[in-house]
Amino acid sequence: MKRPKMTGPVQKVLRAMLKDPTVERYGLEISQQADLETGTLYPILARLEDWDWVTSRWEDPERHIRQGRPRRRYYRLTENGAEQARLALAEISLASQKRRSRLSAAQPSTLRTSL
Amino acid sequence: MNRPLPLPSREAAAESDPISGLRAILEVTRPDADVELIKRTYDVAAYWHQGQKRRSGDPYITHPLAVAAILAGLGADDETLCAALLHDTTEDTAYTLAALRSEFSAGIAAMVEAFTTLDKARGRRERKVAVAQAMGAAESGGTRVLAMKLADRLHNMRTLHFLPQEKQLRKSRETLNILVPVAQQLSMDTIKSELETLASAALERNRHARKASGRLLAATAALLPAARRTRWREEWLGELHTLPTRRRRAGFVAHTLLGVLRMALSLRRPPISSGQAR
Numbered sequence: 001m002k003r004p005k006m007t008g009p010v011q012k013v014l015r016a017m018l019k020d021p022t023v024e025r026y027g028l029e030i031s032q033q034a035d036l037e038t039g040t041l042y043p044i045l046a047r048l049e050d051w052d053w054v055t056s057r058w059e060d061p062e063r064h065i066r067q068g069r070p071r072r073r074y075y076r077l078t079e080n081g082a083e084q085a086r087l088a089l090a091e092i093s094l095a096s097q098k099r100r101s102r103l104s105a106a107q108p109s110t111l112r113t114s115l
Numbered sequence: 116m117n118r119p120l121p122l123p124s125r126e127a128a129a130e131s132d133p134i135s136g137l138r139a140i141l142e143v144t145r146p147d148a149d150v151e152l153i154k155r156t157y158d159v160a161a162y163w164h165q166g167q168k169r170r171s172g173d174p175y176i177t178h179p180l181a182v183a184a185i186l187a188g189l190g191a192d193d194e195t196l197c198a199a200l201l202h203d204t205t206e207d208t209a210y211t212l213a214a215l216r217s218e219f220s221a222g223i224a225a226m227v228e229a230f231t232t233l234d235k236a237r238g239r240r241e242r243k244v245a246v247a248q249a250m251g252a253a254e255s256g257g258t259r260v261l262a263m264k265l266a267d268r269l270h271n272m273r274t275l276h277f278l279p280q281e282k283q284l285r286k287s288r289e290t291l292n293i294l295v296p297v298a299q300q301l302s303m304d305t306i307k308s309e310l311e312t313l314a315s316a317a318l319e320r321n322r323h324a325r326k327a328s329g330r331l332l333a334a335t336a337a338l339l340p341a342a343r344r345t346r347w348r349e350e351w352l353g354e355l356h357t358l359p360t361r362r363r364r365a366g367f368v369a370h371t372l373l374g375v376l377r378m379a380l381s382l383r384r385p386p387i388s389s390g391q392a393r
Contacts, residue, residue, distance in 0.1 A: 028354050028367075038354070038367055039374025042347070046378055070353035073346070 004051050006088050009040050013048070014085040017075070021082040024074035026059075045075060053081030133157065137180065137196075140187040149193045153183075156197040159218065163208040170277035178270060179203060185266040189303070195259045198226035202263060206231050229260045261297055265306050268294050272313040281359035284321055287314040324361050328368045335372050338379045347378075 004010060016034035017025070025033070031041045048054040056075045064071040077085065132138070134157050141148045160179055167175035183199040191199075197219065204210040205227060212231075216224040268290060275283050291314045298307035329352055336348035351371055358364045 026354070027350065028357070037370040037374075039370035039372065039377075041374070042351075042371065043374050043378035046343075070349070070356050072353055073350040 003084065003088060004047055004053070006092060009034075009036055010044055010048075011089060011092065012036055013041065013044050014053075014077075014089060017054070017077050018082060018085060018089070021077045024057075024076045026072040026074055030075065048081070049075075051081075052078055053084060054078065133161070133176075134180065137184050137187055140184055144187060144190045145192075148187075148196070152193060153196055153200070156200045156219070156223075157183075159210075160200045160204055163204045163210040167207070169274070171274055175203075175207075181270045182263070182266045185269055185306075186262065189262070189266075189306075191259070191262065194220065194222045194226060195263060197223045198230065198259075199263050199266065201227050202230050202267065206234065226260055226263070229257070230263055233260060233264055258301060261301060262303065265294060265298050265301070265303060265310070269306055269310060269313075272310060272317075275313065275317055279359065280321065280361050283317050287317040290314040291318075321361075324364070325356070328355060328364050331368055332371060335375050338375055340379070 012034040013030065013036065016030055019033070027038065027041060027045070030036075030045070031038050034041065036044075045054060045056075049056060054075055055078050056073050059072045059074055061071070134154055137153070137157075138150060141150065141153075157176075157180065161176045164175040164179070169175055169178055179200045179202055182202065183196050186195055186199050201215065201219070201223070205212045205215060212224065212228055215227060268286075271286065272290060275286065278286070290310050295307055295311050295314070298304075298310060332351050332355060333348055336344050336351065339347055351367075355364055355367055358367055
């Protein structure tokens with residue numbers, strides 16, 4: 001399956017956007033919600049957009065003109081993107097749960113040998 | 116008080132007589148001033164502002180004292196000087212207007228009250244109305260309150276750099292739009308020109324800061340593939356524009372710069388091969 005590499009920051013972005021998948025957010029907003037610096041965020045957004053997990057559009061002119069500021073670029077998950085992202089995140093948390101339980105099962109013996 | 120080292124003489128003087136500076140001005144402009152009343156008023160104000168600090172880290176009382184000193188320089192009367200010393204007490208401390216009324220003359224209390232009303236008027240329109248009312252209530256009463264407001268703003272503008280950028284901009288615009296015209300109408304020329312200079316300088320500083328970080332970002336975007344460059348440049352400049360403080364703008368530029376190289380690589384790579392890379 002073709003899929004973007006699910007690095008930690010990518011997961012953070014997807015989790016933030018999945019909180020309310022239909023809401024459109026602009027870059028700074030996502031960087032705050034995902035707790036990522038813009039330098040990390042924008043390359044991820046660009047990649048997710050290339051994969052069609054995310055789409056973006058310029059803000060409607062009336063709004064930013066009325067508020068007297070430059071127009072914003074708004075991002076949101078595509079339907080397919082939201083679905084794939086949920087799936088990918090679920091797989092990751094499942095894998096980490098397995099790893100954790102294996103780790104805790106292994107712990108007594110490790111403790112003994114280190115003693 | 117235990118003082119291990121002798122303080123420099125000026126500070127020692129300031130400690131024993133915190134209003135020595137004000138006294139010195141009054142000797143020149145108002146030799147007949149009721150210095151005893153003014154000292155007593157200072158003590159009350161200092162008591163209530165105890166423990167409060169300005170953004171600069173100075174004790175809060177330095178602000179009303181500076182405002183009184185500005186007014187003293189203009190030859191303001193005793194009531195105005197006392198009201199200036201007390202001008203933030205009823206708004207920012209537990210001191211009530213009723214208590215103030217019982218401890219000071221009706222004239223002083225009325226000026227503090229009028230000042231607080233003027234100060235509370237929020238929003239541009241409301242503020243303009245409040246100023247117009249004070250002008251209308253002129254005789255000397257309203258004018259004296261406006262003079263207090265001007266002195267208050269002058270000291271705040273002199274110490275503006277301690278405020279966050281956003282607030283600096285708001286105060287500077289308001290100064291130019293409302294307070295400078297008031298100073299002009301009251302023929303307070305020195306105050307008017309200093310307010311104007313300070314406010315314009317603050318706005319100008321801000322424009323420069325924005326331009327510089329904007330240029331850096333625009334140059335950075337040039338690293339991206341031509342087809343995508345324009346969009347990202349516009350997006351980043353827009354975000355930059357909405358950031359309120361210089362520090363946050365600098366951070367935004369720095370972090371975006373760091374990310375751009377990564378981005379340039381991933382955007383120049385066609386999407387399909389980037390998928391098969393893993």
